[in-house]
Each structure stands twice: as C-alpha cells, then as structure tokens.
Amino acid sequence: xxxxxxxxxxxxxxxxxxxxxxxxxxxxxxxxxxxxxxxxxxxxxxxxxxxxxxxxxxxxxxxxxxxxxxxxxxxxxxxxxxxxxxxxxxxxxxxxxxxxxxxxxxxxxxxxxxxxxxxxxxxxxxxxxxxxxxxxxxxxxxxxxxxxxxxxxxxxxxxxxxxxxxxxxxxxxxxxxxxxxxxxxxxxxxxxxxxxxxxxxxxxxxxxxxxxxxxxxxxxxxxxxxxxxxxxxxxxxxxxxxxxxxxxxxxxxxxxxxxxxxxxxxxxxxxxxxxxxxxxxxxxxxxxxxxxxxxxxxxxxxxxxxxxxxxxxxxxxxxxxxxxxxxxxxxxxxxxxxxxxxxxxxxxxx
Numbered sequence: 489x490x491x492x493x494x495x496x497x498x499x500x501x502x503x504x505x506x507x508x509x510x511x512x513x514x515x516x517x518x519x520x521x522x523x524x525x526x527x528x529x530x531x532x533x534x535x536x537x538x539x540x541x542x543x544x545x546x547x548x549x550x551x552x553x554x555x556x557x558x559x560x561x562x563x564x565x566x567x568x569x570x571x572x573x574x575x576x577x578x579x580x581x582x583x584x585x586x587x588x589x590x591x592x593x594x595x596x597x598x599x600x601x602x603x604x605x606x607x608x609x610x611x612x613x614x615x616x617x618x619x620x621x622x623x624x625x626x627x628x629x630x631x632x633x634x635x636x637x638x639x640x641x642x643x644x645x646x647x648x649x650x651x652x653x654x655x656x657x658x659x660x661x662x663x664x665x666x667x668x669x670x671x672x673x674x675x676x677x678x679x680x681x682x683x684x685x686x687x688x689x690x691x692x693x694x695x696x697x698x699x700x701x702x703x704x705x706x707x708x709x710x711x712x713x714x715x716x717x718x719x720x721x722x723x724x725x726x727x728x729x730x731x732x733x734x735x736x737x738x739x740x741x742x743x744x745x746x747x748x749x750x751x752x753x754x755x756x757x758x759x760x761x762x763x764x765x766x767x768x769x770x771x772x773x774x775x776x777x778x779x780x781x782x783x784x785x786x787x788x789x790x791x792x793x794x795x796x797x798x799x800x801x802x803x804x805x806x807x808x809x810x811x812x813x814x815x816x817x818x819x820x821x822x823x824x825x826x827x828x829x830x831x832x833x834x835x836x837x838x
Contacts, residue, residue: 492763495787495800499570503790506657507569511786514730515649520738521730524761527738530831531770536816544809544818550755550778551638551700551721553610556586557805558820559768561797562726562759562780563614563640563704565594568663570790576605578789581797583609585805590614590640590780593627598666603634612638614704616645616681617689620671625696627667632697639697640724641690644705646683649732690718702757705732707742709749722755722777729760729782740771744825747775765807772820773827 489495500508514521546557561582568574575589575597582589583606590612591602603611613631618624628639653659693701700721705728706712712723725739725746739760747756758771759780771779781804788800817823 489791489799490803492784492787492800492803495784495791495796499787499790503570506659506662509653509657510566510651510659511564511569511783513651513653514734515651515732516734518730519735520727520733524727524730524738524740525763526761527740528761528763528767528770531740531828532831532833533766533769533811533815534827534829535814536827539816539818539822541813541816541818544813546805546808546812546820548778548820550588550610550757551702553588553637555588555610555778557801557808558772558776558778559801559804559808560588560757560778560780561590561785561801562782563590563592563642564729564782564786565592566596566663566665567786567789568596570786571793571796573793575602577794578785578797579606579609579611580794581785581788581801582606584794584798585801587801588612588778591636593667594665595667596663596665599627599630599634599636601666603636607635611636612640612702613699614640614642615693616642617685618671619682621682623671628693628696628699630667632699637699638702638721639693639699640702640704640722641693642704642728643685644707644726644728644732645681646685649728649734651731687714687718690715690720694719702755706746707736707739709745712746712750716750716753720754722757723750724780725756725758725776727760740767740774743771743774743776762804765804765809765811768804768808769811769815769817769823770828772823773825775825 548558575595579589579602588610592614613636702722703715704724727736739758755777758776768779788796
C-alpha cells in the first residue's frame with residue numbers, strides 16, 4: 489500500500505456492495521464528485537529553487553489549537569461500515585498523527601465513546617440542526633461536556649441529495665447511530681434535519697456554547713460574508729463530497745475568492761477531492777488554513793482500522809513534505825498564492 493489509490497482499490501474490492509455504494513457514491517450524475525478531483529489537476533505548481541529546506545516543518549494551528557500538520561479528518565458518517573472499531577479507531581489514528589478529527593452527528597460511535605478513546609486528541613463535532621430543536625441543543629451540550637473544541641455546522645443539507653445507489657438499494661441504517669437513537673431514524677434518507685435552517689440558527693448556536701462555530705458547506709462569496717457577519721470562527725469551503733447538489737463547482741475552484749472576501753475575519757478550511765500531498769499544498773497556497781479528507785480516511789480504516797487510517801494520514805503528510813521541499817517551502821508560512829497557477833494561464837501564450 490504505497491499510494492491512496494491502493495487503499496481505494498482495497499475498499500472497492502473488500503467492502504460489501506451496499507456499504508461500498510453508500511460510502512463511495514455522489515449525487516445524481518456524479519459530475520461534481522469527479523470535478524472535485526480533476527479541478528486540482530488543472531492547477532499547476534510553480535516551484536522556487538535555491539532555498540534552504542533542510543529544516544522543514546508542517547506544524548500549524550486551527551482555532552488556536554496546535555496540530556502537527558494541516559491535514560485533518562473531515563466528518564463522515566458510519567465508520568463501522570468500513571471497520572468494526574469505527575470512529576474510535578479513526579480518532580486514535582488522528583491522535584497518533586497529532587491532528588484533528590471531526591466527528592459526525594451520524595457516527596456509529598457515541599460522542600462520549602470517541603472522547604474517551606482519545607481524550608488528548610483535538611476533536612471537533614459536526615452538527616445538523618434537527619427538526620427537534622431541543623434534541624439539537626442537547627447534542628451541543630454533550631459535545632461541549634465531552635471536550636470537543638469546536639462545533640461544525642453543516643449548512644448544505646436542507647434535504648438529502650439524490651443518490652441513485654442508495655435509492656436503488658433502498659438503503660436502510662444497518663448500524664446503530666448512538667447520537668441519534670431517541671430520534672428512531674430508520675433510513676439515512678429520513679428527513680431528520682430541518683429544512684427551516686437560517687442564519688439565525690448560527691446566532692442561536694453561539695448563544696448555547698463557548699465552542700467556536702464553523703460553518704461547513706460554503707461555496708459563494710456572499711454566503712461567506714454573511715457567515716462572518718454572524719460571528720463564525722471558521723468557514724469550511726465544501727460541496728459535501730459531491731453528495732448534495734450536483735454540478736456545483738469544486739471547493740478548490742471557489743476557495744481563492746472566498747479567502748479574499750473573508751480576509752482575517754475567519755479561518756478558512758477546504759475539502760473535496762484531495763488525493764495527493766500536492767493537492768494539500770495547492771489548498772494551502774490558495775489560502776486554506778487546513779485541508780480535510782473524508783473518503784481516503786475511510787479507505788484506510790477499511791484496510792486496517794486505526795493503523796490503516798494512520799497510514800493514509802502518514803502517506804499524505806510524506807507527500808506534502810516532499811512537495812513543500814521541491815517547491816522551496818520550509819514551513820507553511822512560506823506557502824503563498826504565487827505557488828499556484830491555473831493551466832489556462834499558459835493557453836493565451838501559445
């Protein structure tokens with residue numbers, strides 16, 4: 489297992505079909521799912537040479553907490569579909585690599601179980617606003633009591649995107665969702681999340697907790713500016729891994745304009761289609777504070793639990809370090825916008 493595609497192929501070969509389709513699929517024609525990866529390849533790196541990179545470091549911080557590398561684990565549901573140890577194995581992998589894990593509301597291990605498994609790991613909690621507002625409040629309180637350091641509100645899921653694999657299989661919850669047990673959810677397609685969510689819900693969340701709030705699912709400058717007005721600490725540029733509205737842009741494509749609009753008013757994160765250390769480097773160069781991975785972490789989990797997920801993180805870190813060195817960057821503060829150019833830049837010169 490020497491590259492991410494090896495882990496991907498293992499998961500494709502070994503996971504049961506119903507799990508595989510749910511974890512791998514995108515929405516509708518899966519155009520955005522494909523674009524998330526290909527958009528990175530349209531960006532070209534412009535390395536600088538004759539720079540001392542003998543003392544290279546990838547250390548950084550997110551929301552004031554130190555991490556060893558700018559690569560975190562994005563919230564994805566139902567890790568026990570990939571491995572029996574589920575999110576407990578994933579958080580242990582994050583701890584071993586000194587980075588952040590974001591736990592999904594739809595996890596197959598409870599908020600408290602994951603916290604107990606790695607109390608010294610930087611953990612954030614991803615939240616959906618449920619139709620039962622009091623239940624949502626209790627989730628927030630549980631996360632704060634268990635030592636999670638930020639609340640990540642997903643804002644792109646008024647309804648569930650059309651995923652034809654799940655529709656074809658009439659996909660039902662094969663595993664318990666301990667954070668949602670009292671809601672008696674029968675299907676991952678159940679409308680447990682409210683479609684009435686507005687910007688006022690961010691104000692409400694901020695009134696409930698001391699945890700900083702990050703909004704996940706921002707793709708436009710106008711929404712990024714509105715998020716800042718409502719006091720968010722972080723903006724997560726994401727299209728839900730191509731699983732919600734199809735034919736939207738890849739996050740890496742809209743990242744620069746959002747970074748420019750937000751300035752220093754909030755930290756910016758990005759996910760979607762990250763498969764190489766060079767992808768991480770491009771995300772950082774275009775202004776992201778950190779880059780998060782979803783499916784690749786699950787591929788590692790499927791391969792060998794905690795150790796497999798750790799291997800995926802280590803692989804990306806190794807690739808990032810080599811890419812930084814070859815680009816003349818000894819630390820993250822050396823990485824800037826001049827390092828990346830879109831391939832169309834050269835077309836007019838032909």
